[in-house]
Structure formats: C-alpha cells, structure tokens
Amino acid sequence: MATASAPVKTNIIGLTKADYRGLESTLCNGCGHDSISARIIDACYDLGIRPEGLLKFSGIGCSSKSPAYFLSRSFAFNALHGRMPSVATGALVANHRLLSVGVSGDGDTGSIGIGQFKHLLRRNLRMVYIVENNGVYGLTKGQFSATADVGQELKYAGRNELLPIDLCLEAIASGCGFVARSFAGDPKQVTTLLKAALSHRGTALLDIISPCVTFNNKDDSTKSYAWGKAHDERINDFTYIPPQEEITVDYAPGESREVVLHDDSKIVLKKLDEKAHDPTDRMAAIRLLEEARDRQLFITGLIYVDTSRPNLAEHERLGDTPLTRLPEAKIRPPKETLLKIMGDMF
Amino acid sequence: MTITKVQSSAKAMPGAERAPVVNDFSISVATKNGSGSQTANTTLLRALFKMGVPVSGKNLFPSNIQGQPTWYTIRLNHESFIARRPRAEIVVALNLATALEDHQTVEPGGVFIYADDIKIPLNRGDLTYYPIPVKKIAAEHEADAKLRTYVANMVYVGALAHLLGIDLNDIEAALMYHFRGKRKPVDSNMRVVRAAAEWAAANLTKTDPYRVEKLDKTNGLMMIDGNTAAALGAIYGGVTFAAWYPITPATSLADALNEYLPQLRLDPETRTPTYSVIQAEDELAALGMVLGAGWTGARAMTSTSGPGISLMTEFVDLGYYAEIPAVIWDIQRLGPSTGLPTRVSQGDIIAAYWAGHGDSKHVCLLPGSVYECFEFGWRAFDLAERLQTPVFVLSDLDLGMNQWMSQPFDYPDQPMDRGKVLTAEDLDRLGGFQRYKDVDGDGIGWRTLPGAEHPLAAYFTRGTGHNERASYSERPDDWVRNMERLGRKFESARKLVPAPVEDRVPGADAAIISFGSADPAVEETRARLARQGIKASYLRLRALPLADSVKDFVAAHQRVYVVELNTDAQMLQFLRLHVPEHAARLIACNHSDGLPLTARWITDAILEKEG
Numbered sequence: 001m002a003t004a005s006a007p008v009k010t011n012i013i014g015l016t017k018a019d020y021r022g023l024e025s026t027l028c029n030g031c032g033h034d035s036i037s038a039r040i041i042d043a044c045y046d047l048g049i050r051p052e053g054l055l056k057f058s059g060i061g062c063s064s065k066s067p068a069y070f071l072s073r074s075f076a077f078n079a080l081h082g083r084m085p086s087v088a089t090g091a092l093v094a095n096h097r098l099l100s101v102g103v104s105g106d107g108d109t110g111s112i113g114i115g116q117f118k119h120l121l122r123r124n125l126r127m128v129y130i131v132e133n134n135g136v137y138g139l140t141k142g143q144f145s146a147t148a149d150v151g152q153e154l155k156y157a158g159r160n161e162l163l164p165i166d167l168c169l170e171a172i173a174s175g176c177g178f179v180a181r182s183f184a185g186d187p188k189q190v191t192t193l194l195k196a197a198l199s200h201r202g203t204a205l206l207d208i209i210s211p212c213v214t215f216n217n218k219d220d221s222t223k224s225y226a227w228g229k230a231h232d233e234r235i236n237d238f239t240y241i242p243p244q245e246e247i248t249v250d251y252a253p254g255e256s257r258e259v260v261l262h263d264d265s266k267i268v269l270k271k272l273d274e275k276a277h278d279p280t281d282r283m284a285a286i287r288l289l290e291e292a293r294d295r296q297l298f299i300t301g302l303i304y305v306d307t308s309r310p311n312l313a314e315h316e317r318l319g320d321t322p323l324t325r326l327p328e329a330k331i332r333p334p335k336e337t338l339l340k341i342m343g344d345m346f
Numbered sequence: 347m348t349i350t351k352v353q354s355s356a357k358a359m360p361g362a363e364r365a366p367v368v369n370d371f372s373i374s375v376a377t378k379n380g381s382g383s384q385t386a387n388t389t390l391l392r393a394l395f396k397m398g399v400p401v402s403g404k405n406l407f408p409s410n411i412q413g414q415p416t417w418y419t420i421r422l423n424h425e426s427f428i429a430r431r432p433r434a435e436i437v438v439a440l441n442l443a444t445a446l447e448d449h450q451t452v453e454p455g456g457v458f459i460y461a462d463d464i465k466i467p468l469n470r471g472d473l474t475y476y477p478i479p480v481k482k483i484a485a486e487h488e489a490d491a492k493l494r495t496y497v498a499n500m501v502y503v504g505a506l507a508h509l510l511g512i513d514l515n516d517i518e519a520a521l522m523y524h525f526r527g528k529r530k531p532v533d534s535n536m537r538v539v540r541a542a543a544e545w546a547a548a549n550l551t552k553t554d555p556y557r558v559e560k561l562d563k564t565n566g567l568m569m570i571d572g573n574t575a576a577a578l579g580a581i582y583g584g585v586t587f588a589a590w591y592p593i594t595p596a597t598s599l600a601d602a603l604n605e606y607l608p609q610l611r612l613d614p615e616t617r618t619p620t621y622s623v624i625q626a627e628d629e630l631a632a633l634g635m636v637l638g639a640g641w642t643g644a645r646a647m648t649s650t651s652g653p654g655i656s657l658m659t660e661f662v663d664l665g666y667y668a669e670i671p672a673v674i675w676d677i678q679r680l681g682p683s684t685g686l687p688t689r690v691s692q693g694d695i696i697a698a699y700w701a702g703h704g705d706s707k708h709v710c711l712l713p714g715s716v717y718e719c720f721e722f723g724w725r726a727f728d729l730a731e732r733l734q735t736p737v738f739v740l741s742d743l744d745l746g747m748n749q750w751m752s753q754p755f756d757y758p759d760q761p762m763d764r765g766k767v768l769t770a771e772d773l774d775r776l777g778g779f780q781r782y783k784d785v786d787g788d789g790i791g792w793r794t795l796p797g798a799e800h801p802l803a804a805y806f807t808r809g810t811g812h813n814e815r816a817s818y819s820e821r822p823d824d825w826v827r828n829m830e831r832l833g834r835k836f837e838s839a840r841k842l843v844p845a846p847v848e849d850r851v852p853g854a855d856a857a858i859i860s861f862g863s864a865d866p867a868v869e870e871t872r873a874r875l876a877r878q879g880i881k882a883s884y885l886r887l888r889a890l891p892l893a894d895s896v897k898d899f900v901a902a903h904q905r906v907y908v909v910e911l912n913t914d915a916q917m918l919q920f921l922r923l924h925v926p927e928h929a930a931r932l933i934a935c936n937h938s939d940g941l942p943l944t945a946r947w948i949t950d951a952i953l954e955k956e957g
Contacts, residue, residue: 086634319618331584
C-alpha cells in the first residue's frame with residue numbers, strides 16, 4: 001500500500017516554512033531571542049512576505065547575532081555596535097521598495113546607539129525595529145545595561161542604582177508612530193505585533209523583554225521569565241487583520257475599534273473596559289509608561305500608533321524606481337548641461 | 347585733508363621713478379569677517395581674471411561668524427605662477443585691529459592703502475601711502491544704512507581700480523557673476539565702485555609703480571573652487587546618495603551638491619529626484635548611511651574634514667573588511683583635535699591611509715587642482731565600485747574653498763564602471779556564488795545587490811570574521827586566506843588608481859615629489875631653482891597606494907625633496923616604506939603653519955641643502 005506523504009504546506013506565495021528559516025542558533029539554550037526569531041519566521045510566513053524583498057539589520061551583541069537564525073534568503077547587514085540605524089537608513093533610502101527588520105539589544109540601542117536610535121525615529125524610516133531587551137550585557141558576561149531596573153541585582157555587577165531608560169518613552173518623544181512592548185514568553189502577542197509592525201510605513205519599535213537565561217534570569221529580576229509570566233499586564237487586547245481579509249474577531253459589536261494601517265490592514269482593538277489603553281492617544285501613552293515605570297509594572301501591548309507622519313522615502317520624494325535601479329542615462333546628466341554650467345564660470 | 351602730506355611723502359620716495367611693475371604682484375586686503383568683504387574680494391579677483399591676467403585668491407579667515415580679522419590675498423602673475431606669496435606689495439588696511447601689523451608686513455617698496463579713520467604711525471619711508479575716506483564715500487552713495495557696511499568694501503575696489511588700472515566694465519561683469527545677473531545689487535555696488543574710482547582720480551596722485559594691463563592669458567579658462575568642482579564631478583559620476591555633517595571646510599561641497607543636484611538630476615519622466623542627500627546627526631551616522639547605500643548598490647559619498655575622519659574610522663574599517671564601495675571626501679584642515687578649522691594642511695595622509703584598527707589600509711586619491719577635483723569626483727565612484735572598498739579623496743581647504751583658474755572640465759570619457767555585480771540571470775546560470783571568493787585572481791569577489799530577485803542572491807554582510815561564503819568563521823586558515831586576498835586586492839588598486847605625473851629633467855640630480863594643493867608652489871619653485879642653475883625633476887603623486895613607477899623615479903635621482911604641508915612629513919614616511927633601498931635619498935621638505943605653501947619657502951629650504 002502506497003503511503004501518501006502529507007502535502008507540504010505552503011503560504012499564499014507558495015513558500016514553505018523552511019524557506020523562512022535561518023541557520024541553527026548559537027545562543028544559549030532557552031534564550032528569549034530564539035523565540036523572537038521563531039516569531040519573525042511565523043509572521044513573515046503568515047503574511048507571505050518574499051524573503052528577497054526584506055532586509056535584515058543588526059548591531060553588535062547577542063541579539064544582533066540573531067538575524068543569522070531566521071530568513072536565510074534575505075540579505076543581512078550585521079553593522080557596528082549601536083550603528084544599525086545609520087546603515088539601515090542608507091540602505092533603505094537607496095532601495096526604498098524593500099521591507100526591513102532590525103534586531104538590536106538594550107545595550108546596542110539604549111547605550112552606545114541611543115543617538116542613532118532617536119534620529120532613526122525622527123526620520124521615520126520604514127523599518128521594524130526590535131529591541132531584544134534583557135537588561136544585561138551577555139557577550140561581555142553580565143554588566144548592567146541602560147534598561148536595567150533600579151534595584152536589579154547581577155552576580156558580578158552588583159546592584160543597579162541608576163534609573164532605567166524606557167525605550168518606548170524615548171520612541172514616543174522622538175515621534176515614533178508605532179510603539180509596542182511585549183514579552184518573548186508571549187508568542188501570540190509578539191507575532192500579532194510583528195505583523196502589524198510590518199504593515200506600518202514608518203519606524204515601528206517593538207521593545208520585547210527577552211530574558212537572558214545565563215546572566216539575568218533570577219526570579220526577582222524584572223527581565224526574567226518568572227517575573228514576566230507573573231507580572232505581564234496587558235494594556236489592550238487586539239487582533240491583526242491582513243489587507244483584503246474580512247474582519248473575523250469574536251469581539252461583540254461595539255466592543256471594538258479599528259486602526260487602519262497604510263496597506264489597508266487593520267488592528268482591531270478590543271475595548272476591555274474603561275481602563276483599556278487607547279493607543280492613538282499620545283498623552284495617555286506617555287502617562288501609561290510613566291506610571292508603569294514609577295510602579296515597576298510590566299505592561300505589554302500596543303502603546304502608541306500614529307500613521308500620519310510621512311516616512312523618510314516620502315520626505316525625500318523618491319520615485320517608484322529605487323535609486324539603486326536607475327540606469328546610467330538617468331544618473332549621469334548629458335554633456336551639454338556641463339558645458340552650460342561651466343559657461344557661467346568663465 | 348591729509349592728502350597733501352601724503353603726496354609730499356610719496357614724492358620723497360624713489361617710487362615715482364621706479365620702472366612700472368605690470369601684472370606681477372600681490373594684494374592683501376585686511377578686513378573683519380562677516381562685513382561683506384568676500385563680495386568685494388571675489389569681485390576684484392574675477393575682474394582681474396576677466397582682464398586676462400592669471401590670478402589666484404586665497405581667503406585667510408578666522409573660525410568666527412563676525413568681527414574677527416580676515417585677510418584676502420590676490421596674486422597676479424603674467425607667467426601664471428599663482429601660489430601664495432609670503433608678503434604683498436599692496437596692502438589694503440580696513441581693520442584697525444590689525445593695521446599696525448598689516449603696515450609692517452608690506453613688501454619693501456610697496457603700497458599701503460588704508461581707511462582714513464585708521465590712525466597709526468605711517469613711518470615706513472619705503473612705502474607709498476593712500477588714505478581713502480571709506481565711510482564717507484559709502485555713506486554718500488548708499489542710502490540704506492543696513493547695506494552701508496557691506497558696500498563700504500566696494501570703496502577699496504573702486505580705489506584700486508583707479509590706482510591699478512582695472513577696467514570698471516570687468517568689475518561690473520564680475521559683480522554680474524557674483525549676483526547671478528541680479529541688476530539691483532549689481533547697480534548699488536557699482537554706484538559705490540564708480541564713486542570711489544572717481545574720488546581716487548580726483549584726489550590721489552599715483553606714485554607707485556604697480557599696474558594691471560589686459561592680457562590674453564586666461565582665454566578659455568574658468569574660475570571655480572575645488573568643492574564645487576568635486577560636487578559637480580560626483581554629480582556627473584552618478585552619485586545617488588550623499589550623507590554629510592556640517593564641518594569647515596567641507597560644508598561647501600555638500601552645499602554645492604544641494605545647489606546643483608536639483609538642477610541636474612530630476613528624472614526627466616517622473617520629475618522625482620534621482621538622488622538623496624541627507625544631513626546626518628554626526629559623521630559616524632553619515633558614513634554608516636553611505637555604507638548602507640553602497641551595499642545596496644547606490645553610488646554613495648560623504649564629505650568631511652579631519653575630526654570627521656576620526657569619527658568615521660570604525661565605519662571605514664567595516665567598509666574595508668565587509669568590502670563595500672564608498673567615497674569619502676576629506677577637505678583637510680589643520681589639526682590635531684579642533685586645531686585651526688579655517689586653516690589648511692595636508693595632515694590627514696596617514697590618518698586616512700591607515701584609518702582603523704587591525705590590518706587595514708585604504709585607497710586615497712590626491713587631487714592637485716580643481717580640474718582633478720572634478721575628475722576624481724566621478725572617477726572615485728568607478729574605483730570604489732570596481733574595488734568594493736571605501737575610497738578617500740584627500741583635498742584641502744585651499745583647494746576646496748578658494749577660487750582657482752582651470753581649463754574646462756572634461757566630461758567623463760568612459761561609461762561608469764559598476765564593478766563585479768551578479769544579476770538574477772547570472773545566478774541562474776551559475777547556480778550560486780561565493781561572496782568573497784577570488785574567482786578572477788585580482789582579489790575582488792563578485793557581489794549581489796540587496797533586492798536581487800533570486801533565492802540564491804542573499805548573503806550575510808558582517809564585520810566579524812568570515813570565509814569565502816560570507817559565513818562566520820573563526821578558523822585561522824579562513825582568516826589568513828581572506829587577508830591575503832585583501833592584500834591582492836590592494837595590489838590591484840595600486841594599478842587602477844591615477845598614476846603619478848612625472849616630469850623628469852635629463853641629467854637632473856635633484857627632484858621633488860609632492861601632491862595636492864602644493865603643486866603651484868612646487869612649479870614656481872622649479873622655475874626659481876632653474877634661475878639658480880638647479881634643474882629639478884618633479885613627480886606629482888595622485889594616489890595611494892604608491893605606484894611602482896615612484897621607485898624608478900627615486901632611483902633615478904640623488905636627492906629627492908618631498909614637499910608637503912604637514913608637521914610630521916607624512917608622505918615622506920610612506921615613501922621611505924615604499925622605496926627602502928633609497929630611503930636616504932628622500933629629504934623632508936615639509937612645513938605647516940596653517941597657510942598655503944610659498945615658492946619662496948620651498949626654494950630656500952631646497953637651496954639650503956643644494957647650496
């Protein structure tokens with residue numbers, strides 16, 4: 001009797017999950033970063049994104065190694081420590097038709113790269129900017145990062161006394177139009193946020209708490225799995241609806257509202273109760289983050305959305321053809337123009 | 347008025363009996379910066395140029411917005427020697443703060459023209475003195491009090507026009523150039539120029555020998571600054587991406603890109619720009635953006651100066667090791683640290699060539715004229731893409747910011763060289779590729795461009811150790827193989843960069859090696875040496891790595907003077923490494939005080955050894 005092998009499952013553009021995979025991870029077993037890589041694979045597969053149409057970027061650090069572990073068919077640029085934003089800016093202005101996912105860490109973004117991070121947001125480059133946030137430097141073996149909470153203790157570094165930098169607050173202050181926080185231990189929320197972020201036409205910041213199992217996973221650490229699971233406080237419940245798909249959510253009529261993204265996809269937010277956070281309210285978003293910081297609450301969800309600002313490519317008035325695809329005839333002006341310019345200089 | 351007294355003192359001097367000095371002297375104008383003196387200075391310069399007299403103009407200005415001393419020196423010379431001279435025969439003193447010193451530095455037997463409200467002891471018996479009522483003339487001929495300070499500078503232009511014999515029509519033509527044909531400012535300035543010239547005709551008796559006469563030595567030449575030339579070169583070289591951060595003296599290069607790109611580079615069909623110019627948050631980000639753009643296949647460049655090079659260094663190294671095309675213009679100024687930001691040097695030769703940690707070295711082009719600023723402007727992209735590496739172009743403040751005469755630029759005579767790029771069709775045919783494999787033996791691998799529609803196109807770009815397939819590798823043999831290939835690539839670069847320009851004099855024992863903006867002073871030095879009976883060959887370097895022909899040149903001469911504008915004789919160090927067997931023949935001839943080199947200094951330095 002012939003055994004019919006199960007048909008290989010493919011997505012809407014006919015690719016298999018394997019077409020989105022990367023190399024085997026070299027990070028520590030159980031590292032939160034690996035689960036985020038898996039979510040990126042899920043989101044891109046589900047959305048039917050062509051891997052060749054997406055660029056991967058990173059800086060330096062454990063998190064910045066991870067682009068090797070997903071989407072091998074996508075070009076990647078592992079840049080300098082804290083300098084991913086500038087490299088991505090040049091690449092994505094030169095070819096603004098490409099999507100991009102950047103992976104950084106709390107040291108890479110919050111310390112050495114805070115300047116480039118803020119200027120990236122100010123320019124509103126189209127990019128999904130993921131911070132795999134664990135509050136600690138892993139590759140150099142356990143120093144505090146700028147997102148470590150007050151009172152956090154580490155084996156070698158001792159106790160942190162300095163206020164953490166809240167990257168979501170920094171992002172809102174810099175004009176970022178898509179700001180979310182999540183937890184690597186919450187695959188559904190991370191995947192949903194990733195899909196929505198990929199539809200956002202500017203910079204989308206995903207600050208994902210991603211525990212470091214080696215240096216910062218003690219139960220009392222605010223960046224540990226145990227803490228995350230016990231304290232994760234969802235500020236809103238939402239579903240991502242891809243473009244052209246019918247809205248099928250089990251929210252009762254009147255219990256939900258929509259935010260339409262640039263590609264006509266939608267984020268459908270469930271109104272949980274009166275206290276549910278409205279992510280279109282900038283002041284409410286800032287207040288929410290300030291309160292969470294004061295009370296050391298671990299809030300997750302979509303914090304802020306604003307689709308109104310033009311992105312960098314629009315600001316630069318770029319045409320349909322990427323700058324990198326323009327033929328010589330369009331980028332070397334004719335000889336007569338040079339003669340005319342020089343004629344004015346005699 | 348004091349005129350009578352001045353005239354009588356002039357009569358007492360030998361000046362009136364001296365033979366006329368025609369088209370061969372220097373003028374130095376001392377003003378305060380921010381007072382509008384640049385319009386007057388460049389107008390005078392261009393008027394002389396339009397009279398057919400070879401000229402150069404150098405702005406010696408402070409790092410300040412307004413009120414500090416600034417000097418503009420003009421050299422005119424019928425033999426086309428236009429290097430700076432240490433002293434001027436004609437000094438125009440309009441700044442009380444420096445008048446005493448300006449008075450002392452007039453070349454013996456020269457002329458001191460001064461605003462009549464400057465009261466200093468005029469006690470040099472060898473000079474001719476002309477006081478000018480600058481404020482009075484400006485007030486009488488410019489009703490607008492706000493403009494009066496600016497047009498006041500035109501008073502000296504008018505007075506000089508009369509004293510030297512400069513055609514007022516040429517001054518008007520120069521103003522038309524300056525104000526881009528706008529009649530109103532031209533007229534208001536010309537009013538003052540004419541009034542000053544008429545006043546000088548009525549009130550001054552010329553007793554000095556200096557005169558300008560029309561010549562035909564500038565026919566077919568144009569006048570332009572090196573930074574504008576560089577920007578135009580880049581535009582005709584197909585620049586599609588530029589990122590920069592403001593820094594003197596490189597800012598005017600980005601300004602010129604922003605001025606000319608919108609005129610020249612809109613897509614004729616869509617009217618959208620075929621370029622993007624981004625003002626970055628700092629120089630690190632500027633080069634980061636350039637590398638990102640170069641990686642995806644844009645012709646990408648930045649322009650900066652010494653401190654910017656320091657900040658870019660980590661990225662330069664990444665570009666070298668990840669093998670990404672980029673063009674970096676360094677308009678050199680005087681360092682270390684902030685140094686003197688508005689003064690010139692050739693002090694970044696070592697910093698650029700060896701930028702970065704570990705074992706890296708970089709291609710550097712050395713333009714020696716505004717013509718070469720244009721040529722290297724487009725050629726640098728061809729080299730960067732051919733070699734897949736950052737290419738420096740080392741200009742300097744003198745070349746970049748001052749006006750120079752030039753033959754017209756030649757339109758690029760060859761199609762763009764986009765280097766080794768594999769398309770999707772190539773990948774189909776080849777069935778894959780290895781990014782860092784030396785397929786052709788020249789050390790240069792083949793690359794694909796992000797966005798290429800092929801499942802086998804992607805590779806992982808990184809500054810970490812990698813093998814031929816661009817995979818992370820810590821294997822010693824992978825490391826060694828990769829560095830050896832980069833070494834072969836550098837040897838390929840040595841053959842591709844612009845060759846030195848040699849002028850070997852048969853039988854000469856002495857020779858000069860120099861580069862960049864030192865060229866005019868070196869050419870004049872050779873003429874001066876020849877008058878002393880010393881024939882010197884000349885090799886002008888145009889790029890690093892040094893060409894093999896430099897070895898032959900050094901070997902063919904007993905004494906080779908290396909003329910450069912820095913304190914540590916940086917190029918001499920490279921030459922000694924390049925020609926170790928003849929290192930003893932190489933003689934340092936370097937000087938750096940913030941000012942362009944003079945033929946007088948170089949000649950004295952060489953004669954000291956040759957004598």
